[in-house]
Amino acid sequence: MLAEALVLSAILFVIGTFGVLIRRNAIIMFLCVELQLNAVNLSFVALSRYLGIEGQIFVFFVMTVAAAEAAVGLAIIISIFRHYETVNVDNFNLLKW
């Protein structure tokens, strides 16, 4: 049972990773990050059965942080969109020195 859960988690994580790497739309990249987080959550829950309750507690932490992140991240994306009228990350290189 654990093995299946972990494999699923790995698959989800890899999908999320590739999504972040390949896609250029900020919203999609954002959703992929969420996917990664939830993949990790899944493995936390699965492992908690063997290693103790802390795993499940961590899932709540992750969810809280993810919610906060979503709020801030989406806000940033919206304000970027208002300014540039696009959410294609290739157009943004303000972070460049």
Added chain:
Amino acid sequence: MTALIDAIAYDSWILHALIWLPLVGIAGVLLISEEKVKEFAFGWTAGLFVLSLGLWWAFDPAGSLFQLTSETPWIELWGVSYALGIDGISLFMILLTTFTMPVAILGAFKYIGERRRAFYALMLLLQTGIVGVFASMDLFLFYIFFELTLVPMYFIVGVWGGERRIYAAVKFFLYTALGSLLMLVGILYLWFQAQAAGAPASFHYLDLVGTPLSLTEQIWLFSAFALAFAIKVPLFPFHTWLPDAHVEAPTPGSVVLAAVLLKLGAYGFIRFVLPFFPDAAVHSTVVMIMLSLGVVGIIYAAWVAAVQPDAKKLVAYTSVAHMGFVVLGIFTVTVNGLQGGLFVMISHGISTGALFLLLGMLYERRHTRLIADFGGLARVAPLMATAFVITALASIGLPGTSGFVGEFLALVGTFEKYPVIAFLGATGVIFAAYYMLPMVQKILFNKLEREENRTMKDLSSREVAVLSPLLILMVVLGVFPTPVLDRMEPGVQAIVQYVDDGARVGPLQEVVRSGEVGPAPADAVWVEEVPPSHEGQAQMLGVGAGLSAPDDAGAGAEARTSMWLGVARNEGPVRRGGDFTGDEG
């Protein structure tokens, strides 16, 4: 006076008040209008000064070494406490600070034209930091205050400064921050070392004094601390940030910088470096290096000062020369030397502060700092000229002024042990005249040639009010220095006896709290109550301490290094994390 002090339990709250009331004042500064803020800031700091005057009576020179002490646990996990207390040395440093602040603010009422609220808020923040440094009995607390002083000064120079203010501010910040980071490493090493020796985790000064350290360790730690303080003092050749900072800083910034901030370094030497690393501090090579740097500073800075075209820069270099006397006095570790060094600090604070105020007043009138732009001012500004001459004379140590007492005692103390150094240092007396008198002449005397100078105004009544207490102090301290010397003497005696005497006995040893041997109670707290979020910090501590290990590589102290790394690693939740990854592997 004593009765009044007892009646209001002055002892119990004054230090806290002096540290935190400036912060309360910031709230006021931010609420008040831009026009009124300078009066408010002056009133607030002046009130604090009046409050602090009670310390003169509250501190009993015949009483115990540290007085007005208080201690509240703060971060019990690491043994950090909010511990305050003063001895005779810090007493005068605090008084000097509370005195300088209102003077600096009043002296620059016109100088600060824009963003006044921010400026005065930063000045008050600076006061909190400085008083905190002098009143802290806990090294962690001390370090926080020490670093806190950097931030407001950085902005004061960087925002209200002259043309090259950004360069000066960044140089000032990086230079001093570099030194103090090394000191942080040293503090942590000391902390771990004290625990390795069986003491409970504590950053309290009196717990850390007497921590057993090998000579090699002492010399390394000495270097780390000394670098931080030497930059702050500043000691040749770490002084080049000072002229830049002084020249660019606005008048009140320069005044506070010269009068108080430089003293943090010398104070650190006396309070921490000497008692913590006594063997290193009397090690002949170390002493010769420090004394030589002090003497070179005295002569070299005097020479360099003499050829400065910029009056403010000249005075900045004279600070280096004066602080050379302080370093001489400190590292001879004699009562006379230390007393002299401390007295030079007080006297330099007053006279150099006054010089910067005067130069600021000149700048307000003429918008130049170049000596060559002045001349003949004594003709149109006799009051200013009188103040200037008196201040200059106090600065070069004319007997009867405060400058003489300090330099004389410092050199007497030096001569007792190192006659040649004293001989070289005493030539500073000649060179002091060599840098100061030409400037006095070129600014005040000679022909009144320029039209702008001819119409210059003399001191206003506000400026007279700013300068007269300084001038009076210069003379009074020069004629009656004994009350000050008497109050500093017990603290100085304690340090000299503790450091100079190989047996490490004396008043300081008596007040040092003996650490319990065996498993310390703090360790138990560590295991039981540590919340998860502390894990990272604990590890960081371990890493921080580990970083200093290479410093110690030559010391053959590897075993000890791993041992104190173990303090962080082998106990509590940190180990659990380690086990987990181990299983996975």
Added chain:
Amino acid sequence: MSGTVLLNTALGAQEAVGGFDPFLPGLILLLPLLGFAINGALALKAGTRGAAAVRAGSPEPDTTGGDRPATHTLPTWIGPGVMLGAFLLTLVNFVGMFGVELTEPVIRSYWTWMATGALTVEAAIQLDQLSLIMMMVITGVGFLIHVFSVGYMKEDPGYPRYFAYLNLFVFFMLTLVMGANFPMMFVGWEGVGLCSYLLIGFWFQDREKADAGKKAFIVNRVGDFGLLMAMFILFAIFGTLDYQAIFSAAPDALVYGGGAATAIALFLLLGAVGKSAQVPLYVWLPDAMAGPTPVSALIHAATMVTAGVYLVARASVLFALAPVGAAAVATIGAITALFAATIALKQYDIKKVLAYSTVSQLGFMFMGVGVGAYAAGVFHLMTHAFFKALLFLGAGAVIHSMHHALHSTHKEWDAQDMRNMGGLKRFMPVTWITMWVATLAIAGIWPFAGFFSKDEIIWYVGTSAPASVLYTILWGMAIATALLTAFYMTRMMVMTFHGPNRTGQAEAVHLHESPLTMTVPLGILAVLSVFGGWVNVPGSVRESFFGGFGLLPMSDWLDRWLEPVTASADAVRLEQLGAYASTAPVGGGHVMWGAIATGLALAVVLIGARLVSGREIRPAHESEPDTGFGKVLHDKWYVDEFYDRFIVQPILGLSRACWRWIDQVLIDGTVNAVGSVSRGVGWFGSLFQTGQIGTYAFILTLGALVVLGVLIL
């Protein structure tokens, strides 16, 4: 706190020592200080008023006419007034000390000045025979000069400031001689230097004058450095800086001729050399003539410059214990005396002649105290104070008059150049006569004061000869100097007062005798210049013709008066070197050499007067510059140029090099280089910063994969 203590004690609350009860000694110090405070406040007020006028662009407010403001009338009374008070108090104490067996000084301690560790320095004054003699000279001559200044400085806008400085000077000078320990003396020592600085640069708008003041202060500080070092050594050896403790312990604590004693003596000598303008630090004194002339009389002739002599006399035991130090004192004195006398031969500025003459006479005093004749040195100090103050004041009167005369037609001539004077005796008879008295005194002609004091010094130098051949040489130098002195002083008098007047027809009518405030002090000093020498006529001389066969009173009075002060030094000297010889190096007794000296001096005066008046002198602007050796003398042996070239300029150059190269290039270069390197590394790292989120994510993943791979494999 201390103010009340000060007053209480000043009022003489303590018990008397040795039967001598000093009368308000603290008040002697307080009076001039009080004068300074009041005059200083008035000066600030007057200065502020003057400043307002300058700002408004109007000329100086008139303070010379009938309606002088209070700031200019009050100092007339306060300045000399406090001096008179101090003089009378000193006189009371002086008389009180007569006939009292006082072997130890009376000490009054007012408060503890500095106390740390083993060092305790009391703010204490001491009264003994030496300090009282000095106080008499300072307050007495000082009072006369204050009075003279009332007339001399009357028209100066800085009148109150002048008196403030002058009072402050007297305060510090009294502190110097009354201090009961070395640091107290040092307060006075540097304090008088400060006042000298302020008074030399009194007319600070003149750059040269301000420069002269600065030079005096800096050169003096070289000497002060020596004094500081001496104090450090004394403290290290004796653990105290009190005179009494040191001097009584010295014969036991210091080895005769040992390194410590020699070092102390030489450092003290450095201090004395600086203050008393001896070779090689004499250069400031001639420049100091930039100050008002009464200042030159008081500070740079009568009192301050003699502080070095006082110091040697005060620390006589220390010098007696260090024969090398004492010999150095005498040698420096002799060299200075001769050297300065040669320069004085060729000066045309009347004040410069007197300045070099002062340097020369100070050399005599040094010779005296250097060979252990402390009383003789102090004796010459005293008589010199009388006649040199008189000479300076006389010169001041001349300059004052010349200045008025030249000013009346706006003639751009130097009022101090003797070539522009001549024949002044017709216009200023009182000045003329009194100055001749002083000239005869300084030339060493019987029975004027200088004869006795100078003769005594030469005699003691000569009779020291058995100790070393050095003293024979010094003796020869001293006699040569005495003759040169007679010549250049005669030259000065003749050029100034005799022959035809060269000032010019229109100007000469404005030449005038000075007002009473100026001539009365001249008269009093002239009397002192005649009789002042009679206080210490040696026994043998007194019995001879020169003593009127015993008619002169007070034989050896000063020797006996100062005996308690110099006793221990005399004892050391007697033990180590034996008594003075009874004849001069080439034979002959005291009386014979006295006769030879005065005869020779008289001859030089007469011949000199004839020589100089025979010469044709033209006004300064028509004169041709000196040539050959005369030019070397006129240009003062080029010592100033030498110092400038080999000391001042190198230090300045070194200072600039330190700043430009060490500070800016080496140290700051390193600091900035550290900054630049950090920036460079940062810039290099930032090249990896594409700004593309995708790139970052890709590299992140790649990194994670690598780490995972490493862990797994």
